[in-house]
Amino acid sequence: AQSVTQLDSQVPVFEEAPVELRCNYSSSVSVYLFWYVQYPNQGLQLLLKYLSGSTLVKGINGFEAEFNKSQTSFHLRKPSVHISDTAEYFCAVTAGGSQGNLIFGKGTKLSVKP
Amino acid sequence: DGGITQSPKYLFRKEGQNVTLSCEQNLNHDAMYWYRQDPGQGLRLIYYSQIVNDFQKGDIAEGYSVSREKKESFPLTVTSAQKNPTAFYLCASSIVGQGGEKLFFGSGTQLSVL
Numbered sequence: 001a002q003s004v005t006q007l008d009s010q011v012p013v014f015e016e017a018p019v020e021l022r023c024n025y026s027s028s029v030s031v032y033l034f035w036y037v038q039y040p041n042q043g044l045q046l047l048l049k050y051l052s053g054s055t056l057v058k059g060i061n062g063f064e065a066e067f068n069k070s071q072t073s074f075h076l077r078k079p080s081v082h083i084s085d086t087a088e089y090f091c092a093v094t095a096g097g098s099q100g101n102l103i104f105g106k107g108t109k110l111s112v113k114p
Numbered sequence: 115d116g117g118i119t120q121s122p123k124y125l126f127r128k129e130g131q132n133v134t135l136s137c138e139q140n141l142n143h144d145a146m147y148w149y150r151q152d153p154g155q156g157l158r159l160i161y162y163s164q165i166v167n168d169f170q171k172g173d174i175a176e177g178y179s180v181s182r183e184k185k186e187s188f189p190l191t192v193t194s195a196q197k198n199p200t201a202f203y204l205c206a207s208s209i210v211g212q213g214g215e216k217l218f219f220g221s222g223t224q225l226s227v228l
Contacts (some may be wrong), residue, residue: 104149
């Protein structure tokens with residue numbers, strides 16, 4: 001079975017500063033990894049995903065993530081955040097088969113301050 | 115515009131009452147999902163369906179029921195057996211594949227107990 005841990009429940013940061021949201025996973029088989037973002041009172045939308053190939057994945061809104069198999073991590077980064085990036089971010093993992101097997105982390109609330 | 119529509123946005127349940135949450139999609143997706151979101155707990159899968167007239171239990175199906183009579187619709191009933199129904203409910207859809215598919219989410223229904 002797979003599991004995913006988001007190490008920080010809240011991350012406050014000042015506007016234009018860099019940010020890293022941490023995600024570690026556990027699995028005995030190869031996995032697919034995802035980052036989703038949720039703005040207040042809304043559904044989630046996909047930021048980026050890793051299926052295979054290059055370990056550095058670029059997503060929407062200037063975000064990127066790096067898959068590190070040896071450290072079982074998939075940390076999300078942005079070099080300079082904006083107020084509009086304030087949201088909750090969810091890491092998710094699946095070993096495949098169907099999206100019914102997707103496991104979500106508990107989320108990290110990113111708060112960008114002026 | 116293609117997308118997923120959830121209704122109502124807010125719903126209140128009285129003791130002993132069953133309530134039904136609506137989810138409709140016009141993305142022509144075969145797979146649909148219901149998630150429950152509690153603060154600080156991430157998303158947990160209630161039920162999912164990959165084809166009309168078939169559905170599978172997720173991790174927390176007790177106290178819930180679903181139907182999938184049409185490809186476009188996947189309503190969720192919260193029964194009186196669900197003793198702690200207050201939560202944010204999210205519906206999602208995707209194409210059917212091997213697990214690397216993007217989920218498209220509705221904007222959610224907040225259910226509260228009177």
